[in-house]
Amino acid sequence: MRPQEGLFHAPGAFSAIAVLRLSRNEALPQLRETVRALYTELSAAGGLHTVLGLQPSLLPGAPAASALLPREGPTARFPSTQSHVLVQVSANGRELLLWALRRVLALSQAVLYLEEEVLGGRIGEGRDAFGFRDGLLRPTREQVRRAALVPSGPLAGASWLLYLRFLQDLERFGRLKPQARERVVGRTPDGELVPDAPAEAHLHRARASGAGENQLLIRRGFPFRHTGEEGLAFVSASADPQYYERSLDALLGVGGQTPDALLRYARAVSGGLYLAPPTNWFDASSSQRETPP
Numbered sequence: 001m002r003p004q005e006g007l008f009h010a011p012g013a014f015s016a017i018a019v020l021r022l023s024r025n026e027a028l029p030q031l032r033e034t035v036r037a038l039y040t041e042l043s044a045a046g047g048l049h050t051v052l053g054l055q056p057s058l059l060p061g062a063p064a065a066s067a068l069l070p071r072e073g074p075t076a077r078f079p080s081t082q083s084h085v086l087v088q089v090s091a092n093g094r095e096l097l098l099w100a101l102r103r104v105l106a107l108s109q110a111v112l113y114l115e116e117e118v119l120g121g122r123i124g125e126g127r128d129a130f131g132f133r134d135g136l137l138r139p140t141r142e143q144v145r146r147a148a149l150v151p152s153g154p155l156a157g158a159s160w161l162l163y164l165r166f167l168q169d170l171e172r173f174g175r176l177k178p179q180a181r182e183r184v185v186g187r188t189p190d191g192e193l194v195p196d197a198p199a200e201a202h203l204h205r206a207r208a209s210g211a212g213e214n215q216l217l218i219r220r221g222f223p224f225r226h227t228g229e230e231g232l233a234f235v236s237a238s239a240d241p242q243y244y245e246r247s248l249d250a251l252l253g254v255g256g257q258t259p260d261a262l263l264r265y266a267r268a269v270s271g272g273l274y275l276a277p278p279t280n281w282f283d284a285s286s287s288q289r290e291t292p293p
């Protein structure tokens with residue numbers, strides 16, 4: 001079973017998320033043909049990386065996943081705005097990215113409508129909106145295979161996608177002294193480990209679940225700015241949704257754990273769990289292809 005190639009690529013200079021909802025329940029039978037056409041066209045465009053996920057219950061053979069979202073800890077909450085289809089597109093040029101987003105809309109007309117769209121991209125050499133280097137440990141193809149792909153069974157080659165859109169409070173974080181900021185993240189802005197970072201530092205909380213060093217999940221998020229607000233469109237791929245439960249609980253401080261200090265400065269405003277089927281799920285030629293620029 002061939003996984004979606006986009007899973008192996010970090011977002012390029014430009015990246016976007018489109019979340020789409022079925023326009024009406026009667027559109028369900030057309031959904032498969034629509035996402036098939038979408039995936040076939042976008043994945044054929046050179047230089048564009050595409051990952052397409054569906055609400056898990058839409059895929060035959062998907063286990064009835066226990067509700068991952070919403071999820072709550074003593075000090076923060078990750079909401080659910082679960083929808084039907086999530087498309088992440090990434091490119092090194094903005095023209096190609098915009099073409100892809102236009103095609104998503106054109107091909108999904110009458111079956112899906114656009115519920116949420118986030119456009120963003122790399123800041124500098126790869127920093128988050130707080131100015132900290134992010135995505136430091138680049139996963140190899142083998143690490144992606146191990147951490148992000150369902151290894152066997154009816155879903156072999158599929159990948160569980162977690163999407164969480166965070167708004168970051170730049171003003172509040174900016175009021176902290178530089179040393180205090182580093183202790184919130186657990187790294188310096190340039191990515192050096194902070195040796196005496198407290199247990200609540202983001203790095204320690206992320207590692208507490210075993211998700212550090214590309215072990216349980218592969219991060220594919222990107223920073224964005226929209227109508228005066230900045231944040232992170234957090235996207236990740238994993239072989240097992242239970243790893244997300246562990247990771248999110250470790251950040252939220254569920255079950256007596258220490259909540260993540262970063263969540264005092266970043267608030268999740270939307271999110272959902274999707275399943276990216278292997279490419280054979282999309283097989284069948286599409287009639288209305290367009291050539292990219």
Ligand code: HEM
Pocket residue numbers: 128132133134135136137164166168185187202203206207211212213214219231232234247248251262266
């Ligand atoms: C606004 C939200 C977030 C921001 C600004 C953020 C930022 C960062 C930064 C700056 C790093 C250090 C650089 C690096 O190791 O690549 C990092 C590491 C990491 N984050 Fe986040 N993060 C956010 C949310 C999340 C969430 C929701 C998860 C998990 C579900 C997560 C999991 C991780 C992991 C696994 C690491 C790497 C730990 C390691 O391998 O050492 N992060 N994050």
